[in-house]
Amino acid sequence: MIEAAEALRVIGEAQAELAGPLLNPRYEDRVIFVGDTHGAIDVTQTVIDKFFDDADLIVFLGDYVDRGSKSLENLGLIASTLLEDPHRTIMLRGNHESPLTNPYYGFTNEVTEKLGEGSYEKFKEFFQAMPYAVVVNDYLCLHGGIAKGMEHVSEIASLPWPDLNPDDPTAFQLLWNDPRDVIDEFVPSVRGKGAYYYGTEATKTFLENNSLKGIIRGHEVVDGFREDMGGRVITVFSSRYHGGKAGVLILDKGKMERITV
Numbered sequence: 194m195i196e197a198a199e200a201l202r203v204i205g206e207a208q209a210e211l212a213g214p215l216l217n218p219r220y221e222d223r224v225i226f227v228g229d230t231h232g233a234i235d236v237t238q239t240v241i242d243k244f245f246d247d248a249d250l251i252v253f254l255g256d257y258v259d260r261g262s263k264s265l266e267n268l269g270l271i272a273s274t275l276l277e278d279p280h281r282t283i284m285l286r287g288n289h290e291s292p293l294t295n296p297y298y299g300f301t302n303e304v305t306e307k308l309g310e311g312s313y314e315k316f317k318e319f320f321q322a323m324p325y326a327v328v329v330n331d332y333l334c335l336h337g338g339i340a341k342g343m344e345h346v347s348e349i350a351s352l353p354w355p356d357l358n359p360d361d362p363t364a365f366q367l368l369w370n371d372p373r374d375v376i377d378e379f380v381p382s383v384r385g386k387g388a389y390y391y392g393t394e395a396t397k398t399f400l401e402n403n404s405l406k407g408i409i410r411g412h413e414v415v416d417g418f419r420e421d422m423g424g425r426v427i428t429v430f431s432s433r434y435h436g437g438k439a440g441v442l443i444l445d446k447g448k449m450e451r452i453t454v
């Protein structure tokens with residue numbers, strides 16, 4: 194486990210490992226995907242203890258903070274993994290790594306209580322520099338999903354960065370959008386202005402144009418996993434605040450294992 198002050202130090206140092214809005218594509222034998230943890234440090238610790246040693250890569254899909262009382266330590270634990278083993282660790286940004294949510298869902302208060310007034314500023318610096326996406330074994334990995342008007346993955350590389358909220362409409366959608374089988378293209382989402390549902394046709398076209406197998410993402414509360422669009426979009430959720438199970442997806446030489454912890 195990690196203490197609050199240690200978490201702050203680690204986050205400061207790990208910032209140097211955040212390389213831009215889009216990370217270089219990766220091809221690895223055994224990859225672990227972790228969805229929203231939202232302060233579930235017990236889940237994060239279990240995943241690292243049980244699965245990280247024999248993995249080639251671990252991908253955290255965002256939303257580390259803003260629930261419960263251990264968000265800071267959870268964020269620090271993931272950042273310390275990134276710091277210790279940057280080649281084997283990917284830490285993507287979620288919509289909760291942002292001042293758009295932190296004052297309302299608990300993280301700003303938690304940081305102020307544990308580290309003092311003004312310390313939240315350090316976290317803004319870290320969040321705005323986090324990457325949005327990476328392609329791993331021909332799967333697009335990001336927190337929310339594809340964005341309306343975006344045709345190629347490479348467009349993510351030229352998004353404004355750092356971008357605090359983010360304000361860029363495409364970057365915002367990468368973090369906030371959700372897949373829905375029953376629609377074809379893009380429909381405004383109940384999550385609010387600027388967020389969309391992406392449908393079956395939009396997803397199919399995007400995957401074909403980019404020679405991708407699918408999308409691996411988090412962002413929605415599901416009991417471990419959910420598949421949409423015939424398995425083209427896989428949602429992983431790795432917290433337990435909803436009372437369900439925490440899912441961990443493992444991709445091993447093309448074979449998918451769904452584990453709950």
Ligand SMILES: [Mn+2]
Pocket residue numbers: 229256287288289336368411412413
């Ligand atoms: Mn989310």
